[in-house]
Amino acid sequence: MKKGKTFIISGPSGVGKSTVLRALFEGRDDLYFSVSATTRAAREGEVDGRDYHFIAADRFRAMIEEEAFLEYAEYVGNFYGTPKKYVDEAMEAGRDVILDIEIQGATQVCAKRPETVRIFIAPPSWEELERRLTARGTDTPEKVQKRLLRAKVEMETAYDYDYFVINDTVENAVKELRAIMCAEHCKPAERMNRILKK
Amino acid sequence: MKKGKTFIISGPSGVGKSTVLRALFEGRDDLYFSVSATTRAAREGEVDGRDYHFIAADRFRAMIEEEAFLEYAEYVGNFYGTPKKYVDEAMEAGRDVILDIEIQGATQVCAKRPETVRIFIAPPSWEELERRLTARGTDTPEKVQKRLLRAKVEMETAYDYDYFVINDTVENAVKELRAIMCAEHCKPAERMNRILKK
Numbered sequence: 039m040k041k042g043k044t045f046i047i048s049g050p051s052g053v054g055k056s057t058v059l060r061a062l063f064e065g066r067d068d069l070y071f072s073v074s075a076t077t078r079a080a081r082e083g084e085v086d087g088r089d090y091h092f093i094a095a096d097r098f099r100a101m102i103e104e105e106a107f108l109e110y111a112e113y114v115g116n117f118y119g120t121p122k123k124y125v126d127e128a129m130e131a132g133r134d135v136i137l138d139i140e141i142q143g144a145t146q147v148c149a150k151r152p153e154t155v156r157i158f159i160a161p162p163s164w165e166e167l168e169r170r171l172t173a174r175g176t177d178t179p180e181k182v183q184k185r186l187l188r189a190k191v192e193m194e195t196a197y198d199y200d201y202f203v204i205n206d207t208v209e210n211a212v213k214e215l216r217a218i219m220c221a222e223h224c225k226p227a228e229r230m231n232r233i234l235k236k
Numbered sequence: 237m238k239k240g241k242t243f244i245i246s247g248p249s250g251v252g253k254s255t256v257l258r259a260l261f262e263g264r265d266d267l268y269f270s271v272s273a274t275t276r277a278a279r280e281g282e283v284d285g286r287d288y289h290f291i292a293a294d295r296f297r298a299m300i301e302e303e304a305f306l307e308y309a310e311y312v313g314n315f316y317g318t319p320k321k322y323v324d325e326a327m328e329a330g331r332d333v334i335l336d337i338e339i340q341g342a343t344q345v346c347a348k349r350p351e352t353v354r355i356f357i358a359p360p361s362w363e364e365l366e367r368r369l370t371a372r373g374t375d376t377p378e379k380v381q382k383r384l385l386r387a388k389v390e391m392e393t394a395y396d397y398d399y400f401v402i403n404d405t406v407e408n409a410v411k412e413l414r415a416i417m418c419a420e421h422c423k424p425a426e427r428m429n430r431i432l433k434k
Contacts, residue, residue: 160427193428201419202427217418221399224412229358229400230391 040232042070042129043222044151046137046144047215048196049159049205050189052171058159058203058211059138070128072137075101078116091121109139109146120147134219141195155222156199157215162206164190238430240268240327241420242349244335244342245413246394247357247403248387250369256357256401256409257336268326270335273299276314289319307337307344318345332417339393353420354397355413360404362388 049055063069075091077098086092093101098117101107110119120137128135137147137154148154161167167189171182196202201218205211247253261267273289275296284290291299296315299305308317318335326333335345335352346352359365365387369380394400399416403409 157422197424197428199424201422202424203422204427204430214418214422217415218422220412220415221419224355224399224401224416226395226397226400229402230395232402 040132040223041228042131042133042135043219044125044129044135044137044147044154045219045222046139046147046154046156047159048139048141048144048156048192048199050161050167050192051185052167052174052189053159053161054170054205054208054211055138055159058205058208058215059136061208061212062136062215068133070124070133070135072120072125072128072135074118075107075121076116076118078118108137108150109143111143141192144199155201155218156196157201157203157218158193158196158199159205159211160193160202161189162204166206238330238421239426240329240331240333241417242323242327242333242335242345242352243417243420244337244345244352244354245357246337246339246342246354246390246397248359248365248390249383250365250372250387251357251359252368252403252406252409253336253357256403256406256413257334259406259410260334260413266331268322268331268333270318270323270326270333272316272337273305273319274314274316276316306335306348307341309341339390342397353399353416354394355399355401355416356391356394356397357403357409358391358400359387360402364404 047055047059059071063071073087073089073091075093075098077093077095080086080090080092084090095117098119101119101121102110106122107119108122108125110117120139120143125135125137139147144156148156161170164186168182168186171177171185172179177185203211203214203218245253245257257269261269271285271287271289273291273296275291275293278284278288278290282288293315296317299317299319300308304320305317306320306323308315318337318341323333323335337345342354346354359368362384366380366384369375369383375383401409401412401416
């Protein structure tokens with residue numbers, strides 16, 4: 039049976055990644071969205087196993103020791119990480135796995151598993167990203183400029199990503215994501231095995 | 237404007253490459269099928285510029301000297317080659333170019349232009365390829381076995397191709413080809429230029 043592959047999807051704040059991912063997953067049971075583990079407390083409405091795997095700090099530390107994470111980081115006093123277990127189970131079941139993580143996490147994952155495919159969601163232009171950040175209405179103009187600068191730095195840092203998907207429209211971005219996932223399953227290593235063995 | 241890319245499509249005799257290519261080109265004016273030049277005489281019904289560019293042997297030799305070919309070969313006393321000119325014009329116009337050539341030609345093209353993408357059309361299994369070759373009814377059983385052996389050698393030789401598309405059904409093969417072409421346009425070099433310049 040076909041084994042699944044892991045795809046990391048990163049992108050700057052305001053690029054519309056969540057919307058694109060929601061559209062990507064629509065009606066696609068063959069995809070698995072990796073749920074992170076965290077030591078922070080669940081917030082009102084958050085469901086364990088859906089929003090996060092909520093676990094105690096000593097358990098998280100033990101899992102770090104056991105190398106049970108593909109990547110992890112500490113952020114404002116809490117730990118966040120990607121448990122290997124669910125990713126591996128999904129891939130064994132033939133499902134492609136999506137990791138919604140940042141560039142630093144992506145670097146950790148690829149150090150362990152270089153075959154992981156990294157995709158960066160980019161805005162069609164800086165002007166458009168600025169427009170989207172401003173339209174959200176949640177940030178001051180200064181904060182928007184800070185986010186823009188951070189987005190530029192992120193994108194330059196992501197120069198060694200495998201693909202850049204431009205989110206000009208959600209439809210186009212999803213089409214490109216699906217194309218990339220399909221193309222990656224046509225790589226020789228996977229295909230040669232499948233055909234030559236028959 | 238987006239520049240086109242060149243895709244080489246190779247595959248063993250009987251795999252159904254012509255049918256797949258015909259389906260790939262249906263309604264797609266943005267694709268350009270590279271027409272080979274040859275020194276052999278035109279056959280009944282063949283049209284110059286559509287089936288081949290028919291040119292004289294001394295002109296072909298002069299073009300070799302001018303490095304006007306991406307690849308060329310001699311076969312049963314005649315020359316066959318891919319003129320650079322039309323390929324470059326199409327790419328400049330933003331069209332993706334398909335070269336329907338064999339592995340040796342592909343090696344020549346990639347030596348000159350390593351960015352060329354090589355796709356090998358493979359059968360779903362050897363049994364199926366044997367069935368298809370037999371069903372054509374044009375070859376003796378011995379000839380079919382010879383073609384099968386040749387197909388296996390070709391496929392092992394194509395181990396460094398970028399992609400293997402399995403022609404189980406024409407629809408699937410075309411879907412994979414389109415996905416590969418779309419994904420290749422999401423590679424960082426092309427995309428970074430497009431976004432960072434804006």
